[in-house]
Amino acid sequence: MPKVAIIGGGPAGLSAGLFTAKNDLDTVVFDTDETWMHKAHLFNYLGIESIDGTEFTEQSREQVEGFGADLRVGEEVTAVEADGEGFAVTTDDGEYDAEYVIFATGTDADLLEDLGAAFTDEDLVDVDLSMETSVENAYATGALIRNQEWQAVISAGDGGAAALDILSNEKGEHYHDFDTPADAE
Numbered sequence: 001m002p003k004v005a006i007i008g009g010g011p012a013g014l015s016a017g018l019f020t021a022k023n024d025l026d027t028v029v030f031d032t033d034e035t036w037m038h039k040a041h042l043f044n045y046l047g048i049e050s051i052d053g054t055e056f057t058e059q060s061r062e063q064v065e066g067f068g069a070d071l072r073v074g075e076e077v078t079a080v081e082a083d084g085e086g087f088a089v090t091t092d093d094g095e096y097d098a099e100y101v102i103f104a105t106g107t108d109a110d111l112l113e114d115l116g117a118a119f120t121d122e123d124l125v126d127v128d129l130s131m132e133t134s135v136e137n138a139y140a141t142g143a144l145i146r147n148q149e150w151q152a153v154i155s156a157g158d159g160g161a162a163a164l165d166i167l168s169n170e171k172g173e174h175y176h177d178f179d180t181p182a183d184a185e
């Protein structure tokens, strides 16, 4: 059973999956491959001078899979229900149980509405600074929570924040995913 189910494989979902898989949480990412990145070319992602959005996505997928995440491109999530102990995630190909769910579906908030998450007066998903919604252990990122602030690096940051909160919950204390030069040797 995956510990973390991530819905959406754009910068937000892949960034979340990188952190959770890198830190050994069993992670599955479902993605219908309609990320806006396929229409974008990045000149404003810090550390990257210039990259085609599809190439960025392909490299990001490889990086996340390299850390052990189960990336299911083409599999659509059709429902998410809280079942008391976690979440039942239904896709067009099966059913999964997960303890945490991260919604990274771009502008599509339907699944979160069905789950009963609270929304703000601006019709955005209401989250705290760690991206957690009013439904415990359910997180929302990117355009779900931001009015028109649609930039890849911001979505990636949201995904990282959600993942770090999950990691902190799991470890029982604030977790810092710090590496040092020695780790790269």
Ligand SMILES: Cc1cc2nc3c(=O)[nH]c(=O)nc-3n(C[C@H](O)[C@H](O)[C@H](O)COP(=O)(O)OP(=O)(O)OC[C@H]3O[C@@H](n4cnc5c(N)ncnc54)[C@H](O)[C@@H]3O)c2cc1C
Pocket (backbone or CB within 6 Å): 007, 008, 009, 010, 011, 012, 013, 030, 031, 032, 033, 034, 035, 036, 037, 039, 040, 041, 042, 043, 044, 075, 076, 077, 078, 104, 105, 106, 107, 108, 141, 142, 143, 150, 151, 152, 153, 155
């Ligand atoms: C023309 C254009 C140019 C842009 N240029 C730039 C730029 O230069 N710089 C920049 O920073 N940003 C740019 N952007 C914006 C950037 O693409 C977005 O900010 C970024 O893609 C948002 O990432 P995200 O992960 O939040 O959502 P998305 O990238 O939208 O990813 C959401 C993913 O969730 C999947 N999904 C949705 N529902 C489901 C479901 N039920 N089950 C499974 N999967 C699901 C979708 O298929 C999609 O792959 C541009 C956008 C456009 C349209």
